Structure formats: structure tokens, C-alpha cells
Amino acid sequence: MVPAHAFFARKTLTKTLSATVVLAGLLTASPQSAQAQSISTAPSAAEQQIEGLWLTTPYPDFFAQSGEEVDIGLTLANKGMPPQRVEFSVSGLPDGWQWEIDGGGKRVGAAIAASDQTVDLSLKLTPAEGAADETYQFTITGRTGDQTLELPISLTLAETEPAQLTLEPELPALRGTVRSSFDYQVAITNDGQEDTVVNLVSEAPAGFQVTFKERYGSQELTSLPLKAGEKKDLSVSVKAPENAQAGQYPVRVGAAGGDASAETQLVLDITGQPELSLAGPGGRLSGDATAGEQRSFNFTVENSGTAPARAVKFSASPPSGWNVEFSPEEIAEIPAGETAEVAVNMTPSDQAIAGDYVVSVRANGDGASDSASFRVTVRTSTIWGVTGLGVIAAAVVVLGFAVTRYGRR
Numbered sequence: 250m251v252p253a254h255a256f257f258a259r260k261t262l263t264k265t266l267s268a269t270v271v272l273a274g275l276l277t278a279s280p281q282s283a284q285a286q287s288i289s290t291a292p293s294a295a296e297q298q299i300e301g302l303w304l305t306t307p308y309p310d311f312f313a314q315s316g317e318e319v320d321i322g323l324t325l326a327n328k329g330m331p332p333q334r335v336e337f338s339v340s341g342l343p344d345g346w347q348w349e350i351d352g353g354g355k356r357v358g359a360a361i362a363a364s365d366q367t368v369d370l371s372l373k374l375t376p377a378e379g380a381a382d383e384t385y386q387f388t389i390t391g392r393t394g395d396q397t398l399e400l401p402i403s404l405t406l407a408e409t410e411p412a413q414l415t416l417e418p419e420l421p422a423l424r425g426t427v428r429s430s431f432d433y434q435v436a437i438t439n440d441g442q443e444d445t446v447v448n449l450v451s452e453a454p455a456g457f458q459v460t461f462k463e464r465y466g467s468q469e470l471t472s473l474p475l476k477a478g479e480k481k482d483l484s485v486s487v488k489a490p491e492n493a494q495a496g497q498y499p500v501r502v503g504a505a506g507g508d509a510s511a512e513t514q515l516v517l518d519i520t521g522q523p524e525l526s527l528a529g530p531g532g533r534l535s536g537d538a539t540a541g542e543q544r545s546f547n548f549t550v551e552n553s554g555t556a557p558a559r560a561v562k563f564s565a566s567p568p569s570g571w572n573v574e575f576s577p578e579e580i581a582e583i584p585a586g587e588t589a590e591v592a593v594n595m596t597p598s599d600q601a602i603a604g605d606y607v608v609s610v611r612a613n614g615d616g617a618s619d620s621a622s623f624r625v626t627v628r629t630s631t632i633w634g635v636t637g638l639g640v641i642a643a644a645v646v647v648l649g650f651a652v653t654r655y656g657r658r
Contacts, residue, residue, distance in 0.1 A: 300329035302362065302398065304391045310403040314442055315382055319374040319404065323350075323389070327362035333393050334361045337370075341387035345377025374404070382406045412441040412477070414504050414511035418485075422516035427555055431487040433515050434464060437504055438480040445506035448472045449483075452501040456490035457517075459500060475506065487517055494555050494585070495521030521556025521585065523617040527610060537626040541599030543572075546623070548591050550612050552583040561614040563591055568606050570598030583614070597627045 303326040313319045327333055336359040337350045349356045352370045360368045372389060384405040391398035419434040439445060449471055451459035461470045464482035475481065487500055496519060503512035528549045530536065538544035552558040561580040565573040576592040583589050593610060606627055611620040 298329055302327055302330060302333055302335070302393065302396075304335070304389065304398040304400050306389075306400060306402070309401065312405045312407055314409040315380065315406045316376070316409075319376070321372040321374070321389075321402065323370040323372060323400075325360055325362045325368040325370060325391070327364055327366055330364060332361055332363045334359055335391040335393045335398065338390045338392075339372065339387060340390060341385075342374075343377060343380070343385065346380070347375040349373050376406060380406060382408060410442040412439050412443045412445040412475070412506055412509040414439060414445075414447065414475075414506060414509045416502065416504055416511045416513040418513055418515060421514065422518060424518040424520060426520055426522040427489045427491055427493050428522060429489075431489070431517050433485040433487070435483045435485050435502065435513065435515075436480060437475065437483055437511070439475040439477055439506075439509075441509065442477045443507070444474065444476045445509060446472055447475050447504045447506040450503045450505065451485075452503075453487065454498050454500075456493065457498065457500065458488040459502070460486045461502075462486070485515065487515065489517060489519060492555070493519055495519050519555070522554050523552055523556050523558035523583075523585065523614060524554035525558055525561070525583075525612050525614055525617045525619040526551045526553060527612050527619045527621040529621065529623055534621055535624040535626070537628065538595055538597050540597045540601040540603075540627050540629050543594055543596040544625075546593045546595065548593050548610065548621075549588055550580070550583060550591060550619075551588045552585055552617075554617060555585055556616075557585055558583040558614040558617050561589075561612055563593075564611050564613070565593070566609040566611075567595065568598070568601075568608070570600060571606075571608070572596040573608060573610075593623075595625060597625065601627045601629075603627055603629050 303324075305324050305326065306321055308321075325335060337357075339348045342348065350370055350372055351357065352360055352368065357370070360370060362368050384403060386401065386403055389400040389402060391400075415438045417436045417438070419436070421433070423429075423431050423433065425431060437447065439447075449461045451461075453459050462468065462484045463470065463473070464484050466484070470483075473481065485502055489498070498517045498519065500515045500517065501512055502515060503510060528534070528551070530547050532549075536544070536546050550561065559582050561583060563575040563578060565575075567573045572595070574594045576594065580589050580591070591612075595608060597606070604627060606625045608623045608625055609620060610623055612618060
């Protein structure tokens with residue numbers, strides 16, 4: 250029996266050579282290399298061929314969870330030898346344990362490794378019910394002809410660690426106005442050894458809306474599956490109400506699955522946003538005036554936003570020949586939720602004919618503005634009416650005098 254070295258076993262093809270070269274317990278010299286040795290006492294590495302049969306596993310010493318089936322990956326490799334049939338067995342397992350070798354999705358008792366080919370296999374172990382949490386030593390054996398491949402394994406059973414959740418935001422605090430998008434990237438991780446289904450919850454101030462999505466996803470989530478050791482990236486969107494005042498608002502988000510839970514705090518730093526609205530006298534956007542005469546209209550400017558409106562200036566776009574002035578021309582500040590008044594003095598053109606005209610009035614502040622279309626009904630002056638009647642009367646008098654003086658001819 251040839252024991253495995255570094256968790257592999259090999260079979261030598263050439264036994265009759267008088268001189269055999271072995272490298273790291275893996276290599277045997279072929280007849281060609283033996284001939285080369287007879288000519289030269291120092292053969293090069295290129296003149297030697299690696300030949301052998303190996304049974305390996307990447308993890309010969311590992312831990313597994315109690316009460317669960319264990320799957321051990323195996324590889325049977327043939328280097329430079331004719332096809333080899335290898336039969337498998339397992340020894341050293343406690344009573345009550347069950348095992349089988351699987352290949353290609355089937356239970357197998359043997360495998361053939363073609364020349365310079367590998368065969369992927371797996372050993373499936375089912376520990377006996379109530380198996381103690383301790384270390385178990387056993388051996389996987391492969392037999393071909395009168396040669397034996399041995400692969401020692403060390404398996405330690407341990408209790409399953411329950412799901413352990415963590416939430417970690419990429420940026421826990423964001424700044425913006427009530428109209429900004431507050432989108433937080435949060436990583437959720439299951440550091441335990443059990444799969445779980447995680448419920449997503451949030452706690453936010455009144456009027457704030459919180460939604461969960463997978464990062465780069467569009468579907469809103471209320472829960473998601475999370476395997477043992479798995480990490481997923483979430484997008485947590487928070488929408489502030491339109492009337493939220495400037496300030497910092499904490500939002501707590503949490504995840505719970507089974508007996509595991511985690512939470513983290515996000516912060517919205519709302520800077521506030523002014524919002525202006527312009528209204529005419531008594532809330533109306535119409536009035537009347539006389540051509541050539543000044544008429545004053547008291548407009549109201551309201552700041553319905555969440556921050557002061559500063560440096561509010563006024564302007565107008567009147568018809569040609571009109572004059573529009575404001576008193577005051579500028580308001581330094583209108584606090585959030587308050588109003589201010591401005592007198593709009595309009596003087597229609599003295600050439601204006603009676604009718605309706607539209608004057609566009611605008612208020613502009615830092616970060617906010619509004620405009621209103623004000624309809625003005627223009628009436629002409631009574632002086633022009635009296636003058637017109639006088640002209641008509643004079644014309645009648647002149648006509649009567651002419652008829653009387655010259656008569657009919």
C-alpha cells in the first residue's frame with residue numbers, strides 16, 4: 250500500500266526499470282527517460298515525464314453543520330497512464346453514518362480515468378442521528394489492480410450558527426430640499442450559517458414615505474431571501490412631505506428574520522426651499538382704470554415654502570405706452586409661511602381706447618419666483634365725452650345758422 254502524500258495517491262506505471270527517478274513523491278521515470286539517463290548522468294527536467302494516478306480534494310480538513318448532509322468534492326486524475334478503473338470505498342466512519350460516491354449526478358462504485366483526463370466526483374456523507382459535535386477521521390480509498398489510493402479526511406461537526414444580520418449604509422446622511430431625491434445605498438449581510446427570509450421595516454417622521462428596492466432594481470420590496478453568508482445591496486428611498494421645514498430628520502430602517510435583526514439610522518438634512526405666489530387685490534386678478542390716470546392695486550406675495558424668500562424684486566410687462574411702478578420696488582425677506590404686500594401703480598396710456606388689457610406682473614426672489622396676468626378694463630376720461638358733446642352741439646348751431654341765413658334757393 251502506498252500512502253498519499255499531500256492528500257493524493259499515485260500508481261507507478263513502470264516497475265521493471267533499474268533506475269527510477271521520483272520527484273516530490275509524484276513522479277516516475279518513463280523508459281525513454283531511463284534511456285536518457287543511460288547516456289547522460291544529468292538528465293534535464295524536459296527529458297522526464299510525469300506519470301501517475303491521483304485522488305485529491307481541495308479541502309481535506311473542514312467543518313460542517315450538525316444534522317446536515319456533507320458533500321466533499323473529489324478529483325480522480327490520470328497523467329500519462331493507460332485508462333484506469335478505480336473502485337471506491339470509505340473506512341473509519343462511525344456506526345450509523347451513510348455514504349455514497351456520486352459522479353455525473355449518479356451514485357457510482359467505480360470510475361475510469363482516461364489517459365491525461367480527470368473525473369469529478371463527490372462523496373456525500375449523512376452523519377448518524379445525534380452525532381456528537383467533534384472531529385471525525387476517515388479515509389477514502391480507491392483500488393485499481395493491486396494498487397491502492399488513499400485520501401485521509403478530517404471532518405469536524407459543529408452546531409449551526411443562526412442567521413446574523415447587519416445593515417450598513419454607504420452614506421448615512423444626505424442633504425437636499427423637500428423636492429430632492431433622498432436615495433440611500435444600504436448593504437444587508439447574513440453572517441450566520443442559516444438561510445433566512447428578511448422582513449424590511451422603517452420608522453420615519455409623520456408624512457415621510459420610505460420604500461425599499463434592490464440596488465438597480467425597480468420592484469418595491471417588503472422582504473427578501475438571504476442565504477447564509479450572502480450580502481445584498483438595497484436602495485432605500487425617502488420622500489419628504491412638501492411642507493417639511495428645514496432641519497434634520499432621522500429615519501430608522503430595520504431588517505428582521507427569525508431570531509435575527511439589525512437596524513441602522515439614516516438622516517435627511519433638509520435645507521428648505523422658498524416658494525412664492527402672487528395674487529391681486531382680494532385674490533382677484535382683474536381691475537379697472539382710466540386712460541391717462543394712475544390707479545393703484547395692492548398685490549399680495551405669499552411665501553408658502555420652507556425657507557425665507559430673500560431679495561424679492563418686482564417687474565411688469567405692460568402694453569405700449571403704459572407706465573407701471575411698484576412700492577416698494579424690493580422686499581428684503583419674506584419668512585416661510587408669511588405674506589407681504591406691494592402696491593402696483595398702473596397708468597394706462599392717455600391714448601388708450603376703452604377695453605380690456607393684460608399686464609403681466611412678476612415677483613423674483615433668490616431661488617423662487619411667480620407671475621400673474623392682471624386684466625385691466627380701461628375707460629376713457631369724461632372730459633373727452635363732454636368735449637365730444639360740445640363739438641356736436643357747435644356743429645348743429647353752425648348748420649342751423651347757415652340754413653336761416655341763406656335759406657332755400
